[in-house]
Amino acid sequence: MNSQEARAPVLIFTYGNPSRGDDALGPAMFELLEKHKLESNKLDEVDLLTDFQLQIEHAVDLEHRRYVLFVDASVSCPAPFELQQLQAERDDSFTTHSMSPASVLSVYQQINHRESPPAYLLTIRAYEFGLGLEMSTQAQKNLLLAYQYIISGQWLDEIKQFDCKQHESNVI
Amino acid sequence: MSSALETAENPQNMKRIVIEPLTRVEGHGKVTLLQGKNRNIRQARLHITEFRGFEKFIQGRPYWELPVLVQRLCGICPVSHHLAAAKATDMIVGAAELTPTAEKIRRLMHFGQTLQSHALHFFHLCSPDLLFGFDDEVRHRNIVGVIEDSPEIATQGVLLRKFGQEVIRVTSGKRIHGTGAIPGGINKSLSKDEVRYLQEDIAQIIGWAQGSVELIKKIFFEQYDYHLAFASIETSMMSMVRADGGFELYHGGLRARDFEGNSIFDHIDYTNYEDYIRESVKDWSYMKFPFITSLGEEEGWYRVGPLARVNNCDFFSTPLAEVQRKEFMAIGDGLPIQSTLAYHWARLIELLHCTEAIAELLCDPDLIGKDLRNKGELQCCGTGVIEAPRGTLFHHYEIDEQGIVEKASLIVSTTNNNQAMNESIRKVANQYLDGHRLSEALLNQVEVAIRAYDPCLSCATHAIGKMPMELNLVDEHGELIDRLEKRITGQINRTI
Numbered sequence: 001m002n003s004q005e006a007r008a009p010v011l012i013f014t015y016g017n018p019s020r021g022d023d024a025l026g027p028a029m030f031e032l033l034e035k036h037k038l039e040s041n042k043l044d045e046v047d048l049l050t051d052f053q054l055q056i057e058h059a060v061d062l063e064h065r066r067y068v069l070f071v072d073a074s075v076s077c078p079a080p081f082e083l084q085q086l087q088a089e090r091d092d093s094f095t096t097h098s099m100s101p102a103s104v105l106s107v108y109q110q111i112n113h114r115e116s117p118p119a120y121l122l123t124i125r126a127y128e129f130g131l132g133l134e135m136s137t138q139a140q141k142n143l144l145l146a147y148q149y150i151i152s153g154q155w156l157d158e159i160k161q162f163d164c165k166q167h168e169s170n171v172i
Numbered sequence: 173m174s175s176a177l178e179t180a181e182n183p184q185n186m187k188r189i190v191i192e193p194l195t196r197v198e199g200h201g202k203v204t205l206l207q208g209k210n211r212n213i214r215q216a217r218l219h220i221t222e223f224r225g226f227e228k229f230i231q232g233r234p235y236w237e238l239p240v241l242v243q244r245l246c247g248i249c250p251v252s253h254h255l256a257a258a259k260a261t262d263m264i265v266g267a268a269e270l271t272p273t274a275e276k277i278r279r280l281m282h283f284g285q286t287l288q289s290h291a292l293h294f295f296h297l298c299s300p301d302l303l304f305g306f307d308d309e310v311r312h313r314n315i316v317g318v319i320e321d322s323p324e325i326a327t328q329g330v331l332l333r334k335f336g337q338e339v340i341r342v343t344s345g346k347r348i349h350g351t352g353a354i355p356g357g358i359n360k361s362l363s364k365d366e367v368r369y370l371q372e373d374i375a376q377i378i379g380w381a382q383g384s385v386e387l388i389k390k391i392f393f394e395q396y397d398y399h400l401a402f403a404s405i406e407t408s409m410m411s412m413v414r415a416d417g418g419f420e421l422y423h424g425g426l427r428a429r430d431f432e433g434n435s436i437f438d439h440i441d442y443t444n445y446e447d448y449i450r451e452s453v454k455d456w457s458y459m460k461f462p463f464i465t466s467l468g469e470e471e472g473w474y475r476v477g478p479l480a481r482v483n484n485c486d487f488f489s490t491p492l493a494e495v496q497r498k499e500f501m502a503i504g505d506g507l508p509i510q511s512t513l514a515y516h517w518a519r520l521i522e523l524l525h526c527t528e529a530i531a532e533l534l535c536d537p538d539l540i541g542k543d544l545r546n547k548g549e550l551q552c553c554g555t556g557v558i559e560a561p562r563g564t565l566f567h568h569y570e571i572d573e574q575g576i577v578e579k580a581s582l583i584v585s586t587t588n589n590n591q592a593m594n595e596s597i598r599k600v601a602n603q604y605l606d607g608h609r610l611s612e613a614l615l616n617q618v619e620v621a622i623r624a625y626d627p628c629l630s631c632a633t634h635a636i637g638k639m640p641m642e643l644n645l646v647d648e649h650g651e652l653i654d655r656l657e658k659r660i661t662g663q664i665n666r667t668i
Contacts (some may be wrong), residue, residue, distance in 0.1 A: 017244060017247055018244065019229070019244035020244075050348070050578040051247075051347070051348055052247030052248075052250065052348060053248065055333070056292060056295055056329065056330050056333060057288075057330055057333040057334045059330060060331075060334055090631060107326070107330065110298075110326045110328050111326050111327040125320055130225070131225040131226070131228075131229050131244075131245075132225065132228070132229040158647070
């Protein structure tokens with residue numbers, strides 16, 4: 001329950017159902033990154049978490065972070081993947097069963113009364129979500145490209161550009 | 173209990189109103205309202221397309237994998253499926269009883285699951301229109317005033333959920349995809365350090381749970397008549413109870429009572445549930461429609477979940493929850509509480525009970541015992557039933573001589589509430605739709621009615637809810653004559 005435990009400044013949070021075809025992209029990315037972290041002794045400044053779905057308690061996992069990267073499957077993003085900057089957004093949907101990353105940021109702000117850490121969503125192009133399906137071949141290819149994008153640090157370079165743009169817009 | 177509106181006369185002459193949340197993948201719900209020539213809603217249908225493929229997913233797998241495998245069915249309550257499957261496989265391995273350590277750790281896990289699930293509703297109390305909806309400014313202002321006196325709700329809701337998740341992690345071994353329950357028992361007990369870790373916070377957790385019940389009572393009584401009447405329908409109710417009639421979530425007999433509280437059946441051995449519950453099929457829904465066999469398809473539908481459980485039980489074994497149960501039941505003046513919005517109240521009484529029960533279990537030395545598993549002669553089938561957060565959950569499996577699942581039958585909580593949800597929506601729709609122009613009030617109130625049951629609409633996968641609700645009005649010729657879209661920000665646009 002203690003959120004003051006030692007935390008890495010960067011959190012990569014993947015989510016999805018491993019038994020739902022391409023919905024497994026999130027947890028599959030988690031496995032790749034976890035293996036890479038163990039074998040390479042890199043990603044020291046990164047905590048890795050995964051879950052089926054985003055929920056309100058995940059707002060606690062965002063505390064004491066410099067950056068947060070959510071990783072999810074998407075049927076609407078361009079292949080192979082897309083990085084977006086997130087803004088907190090309250091979720092008033094009719095079901096309590098799923099949350100967007102933006103709404104998790106909103107919960108963070110609600111319970112902490114301060115801005116959430118800078119957060120980004122890496123969506124990986126997905127195609128099929130049937131229960132019991134294997135991940136599609138194309139989704140697997142997209143996964144590997146997205147994995148390289150993360151471990152090479154390109155995503156960190158890209159978010160700096162987001163930050164610059166944000167700064168410029170604030171100045172304007 | 174009449175479902176006369178379910179199959180309206182001359183549906184081809186009705187206008188069709190479709191409320192459809194758009195989701196990224198399948199697993200969405202859709203509400204279809206059919207309007208008759210007199211402009212009243214004659215049919216209401218909640219479509220849930222997700223409940224298909226469960227049995228096929230399970231068939232062909234070895235029975236010993238079931239408790240882990242079935243967690244993949246639901247991203248919201250995997251522990252419920254985990255434990256129901258574990259109970260079924262207990263039967264298959266001939267474990268008529270569990271060791272005290274195994275049973276108590278499973279119960280602890282289940283209390284943790286129910287606590288974390290119900291805590292979400294406590295969290296949403298800080299957004300009263302999300303749970304209760306409002307159709308006038310005065311009512312809204314009063315409720316918001318109550319909430320403003322409790323600015324800590326959001327934080328407490330998150331931390332209650334977090335505590336429930338920690339109970340699950342400690343008892344199942346992992347934050348997700350835990351393997352705690354296995355056929356015939358469990359695979360690990362708790363260490364003294366783990367018990368102490370959970371004990372550190374439990375007093376605070378109970379205090380917050382007490383506060384949650386007090387808060388929802390204030391809200392409910394603030395607009396008592398409205399909350400009592402909203403989407404209220406007279407139904408039978410079914411739940412599990414202990415042998416002495418007490419409240420039970422993990423193991424007991426089945427009890428059903430009619431809308432006046434008269435017994436339909438009681439203390440039924442759940443392994444014989446197919447003698448008492450049947451399912452009908454409708455051509456417009458993937459989800460089946462269970463009914464109590466003795467009452468027939470037309471009259472036999474029922475409700476499950478917190479409202480049914482609190483109505484049906486004779487008492488809670490824990491003192492704080494029992495005090496709250498008595499107060500809750502008093503508003504029925506001897507009859508079951510039928511208010512659909514009372515689901516939220518009942519849910520938080522259960523939350524309080526779970527915190528008390530967790531505190532009791534954490535003092536039990538059996539939690540650190542070493543006798544983890546029983547087994548006997550292998551059986552060809554097994555049935556496991558538990559009370560999941562949303563209601564009674566049935567798992568039934570039949571295996572071949574190699575232990576491979578040949579047949580799997582599941583009735584999930586939301587399926588049990590299927591007809592009742594339709595009836596609640598229909599009542600609300602008739603109250604709020606008059607004419608052929610859609611209104612924000614209708615959209616909101618339909619959502620409120622659905623949300624009270626907390627149906628599992630996105631079972632097993634997550635859905636990006638960027639456009640959570642779309643409301644279309646189509647006339648009998650298929651022509652779209654009105655449409656409302658509600659976005660995640662709450663903004664509602666007329667898009668025609």
